[in-house]
Amino acid sequence: MKRRSFISLTGLGATGIASGALSAIPSQTFATPFSADLKASELHAQVVIAGGGVGGCSAALSALRNGLDVIMTEETDWIGGQLTSQGVPPDEHAWIETHGAPKSYRDYRNAVRNYYKSHYPVTEASRAKERLNPGNAMVSALCHEPRVSLAVLQEMLAPYISSGKLTLLIEHKITSAEYAGNKVKALKAQSLRTGRNYILTAPYFVDATETGELLPMTGTEFVMGTESRNETRELHAPLKADPDNQQAFTVCFAMDYVPGTNNIGEKPAEYDFWRNLVPKMTPAWPGKLLDLSYSNPKTLEKKPLGFHPEGISTDPYLNLWIYRRILAKDNFTPGAFKGDISTVNWPQNDYTLGNLVGVSQKEFNHHVNRGKQLSLSLFHWLQTEAPRPDGKQGWAGLRLRKDVMGTEDGLAKYPYIRESRRIKAQFTILEEHVGQDNRIQVAGAEAGKVAADFYDSVGIGYYHIDLHPSSRGNNYIDFSSLPFQIPLGSLLPIRMENLIPANKNIGTTHITNGCYRLHPVEWSIGEAVGLLVSYSLKKNVIPHQVREGKNLLAEFQDFIVKQGIELKWK
Structure with a gap:
């Protein structure tokens, strides 16, 4: 049985393993099937959390608050899941401001609002709003940018990283597990950037992945x-x-609108396919997927929608632009922003032609890539063919906001599953x-x-x-x-x-x-x-x-x- 040192990696870097000083933890011994991997470093904590999404972050925070040592892994370079890497503003109930969630969630929401008030050029009227909605959107009372959630969550975790209580492994994926009987013994995590492996041990393991990845790995029913x-x-x-x-998954994206400009790029490779697709549904979908209409979720009848990227009313139809708008320029001093920013998580970019759960990595990647093509095709359609209230077609001034999503293609880092x-x-x-x-x-x-x-x-x-x-x-x-x-x-x-x-x-x-x-x-x-x-x-x-x-x-x-x-x- 080989004796190895456990290493704690502390600090909060932008990419890779959370950066900072290396501090040694007393050597321990154990035997697992991973012992043949002599190059793997071993990390130990009281709880290992696989997945740094919403559930993973809140599990880490509550465990850390009670004195536990925590290791948390995350596939992307952003913690926060739905709120950040998936680009989905909060979907919440009507009572969320006062009750119906833990105090820590309301603390997070308050921190998001305070971040805007502290760091953004908000108007005095907006600053005075106790319940500021940065996007003045319809779907949530707190529609905001993914990067703001990221900053708030990083701030909440920062003291624990600095103290060495939290080891945060971003851009790491759990690749296998060791278990015996009714207990998990260890997980193997691999850096998606360097290929380096880590063996993670703890008394407890939390599956906060987006697809329940640890369940088949650990023999869990x-x-x-x-x-x-x-x-x-x-x-x-x-x-x-x-x-x-x-259920369908969605590859979300963010966009803004600059009147008088032409931002139309090359037609996406699968544009003609998605432009002409009539989803095969029971009961029937009311027409083409790329259209300003969809099946009313409750009645399944055709429901017309509106779209105007300057926020102008499209009554009696819902204006999709404001539905998940994450920044409304009117909340900020005049001239601070050229226009609003809106995210797209609509019926028109729900992907139903395959699953991401229970499939091979190759099939997973195939469907994610096609989901990206769907979203890029929807964006191109909005630029070139979407019907306008003035009788024209397309909004050439629409831009993909790559910076908002933190990606080169302007799409979310991870699909919303x-x-x-x-x-x-x-x-x-x-x-x-x-x-x-x-x-x-x-x-x-x-x-x-x-x-x-x-x-x-x-x-x-x-x-x-x-x-x-x-x-x-x-x-x-x-x-x-x-x-x-x-x-x-x-x-x-x-x-x-x-x-x-x-x-x-x-x-x-x-x-x-x-x-x-x-x-x-x-x-x-x-x-x-x-x-x-x-x-x-x-x-x-x-x-x-x-x-x-x-x-x-x-x-x-x-x-x-x-x-x-x-x-x-x-």
Whole structure:
């Protein structure tokens, strides 16, 4: 058995491993199948978090806040996931300003607003707004630029990096795992920049990846795609299960508009294909994908849309320009910005021709590249052919904002993936627990007023059940849900003792994933997971015992409430 030193890498660099001083940790010994890799460095912490997205960051913050040493890996060079590398402004519920998420999430939101007020030339009127919305957008009360979220999250983590409590490995991907019985022993991470390998060990491992990548690597039982109605009794579940029936993913992008300029570039390679595509959906899509109309998610009837990049009203139709606008120039001193900046995460660039979950890396890359072609084609169509209110076609002054997304092609660094592998959990959240119509069907009219009450609640959240068109041709599935709780049982695999999900990979179904997949809920899940690891280590118990023990559960819930988590809706 070879004896090696563990190394802690500290600091916060822009690319590669977080930069800074190297400090030695006392040598330890262990034997794993990775021992043959003599060039791999070994890193040890109390918890290893794979994935630096929203759930990963919140899990890290709550664990660090409680004194744990943490290693977190991230495939891209930006932490933050949906908020940053995927270019998706927050999707939130109507009560988010006051309740319905952990205190730490509201602290993050306040920090975003304060960042604009401290660093941007905001007008006095904007500075006076307690609830400044940088983009004055429709989809969220806090539509803002990805780089601002990145700066805020880096600031929140910076003290722990400087102290050596957090080892942040950006541009690193988990490539394999060592496990035995019900426990994960180690993960192998590879630098995507240098090819160097690291062996990561810890008492606990958190899967905060976007696709639940650790689940197959560690032998953890999981499900994918749609369950059958016979399996789940869900009102909106299909008659037949299909693991390959997954929601569309989207490659987002940012753009602005400079009147009087011509920014039209070369036609994308697949432009003619996407320009003429009529999606094959059931029920039918109302026409071509590249069009200012789409299927109304609730009725599936054709719904016209508007588009005007100067923010001019397109009533009675929704102006897509302001829908996910992340910077409204009117919030800032005159002349500070030439125009608004808007992000595109629309029905028109939802990719349904293949999946990113459960496929080879080659197939993953193939579909991401085609998803990029779809988004570039949509942008080119907006520049050249989109119908205008004045009867003309196209807005030649549109520009891809490569700087906003931090990429050479102007597209997000990583696709926005709505659906992941999901653990087979100690408790699975079904439509009858959170779906209004299904609750009425199962338990009567009164049940349709509130979601199921979970004795083991570790957080709360809300979003309507929103399933985008799928890879098997399902059109939108969109219907009312109820403000819900996050049960601890949904965070616990049926068997594995020290692997915990912290993203879209918890114990939901294809249907209930539709309301548990949004930004504040993912943050809430990660927060609960970090606290669960902290508590389990302190009490020298495994998470399953926390749920099974009445006194332990009550004490754990009291512990997390004191740290700003809400267990029930007011």
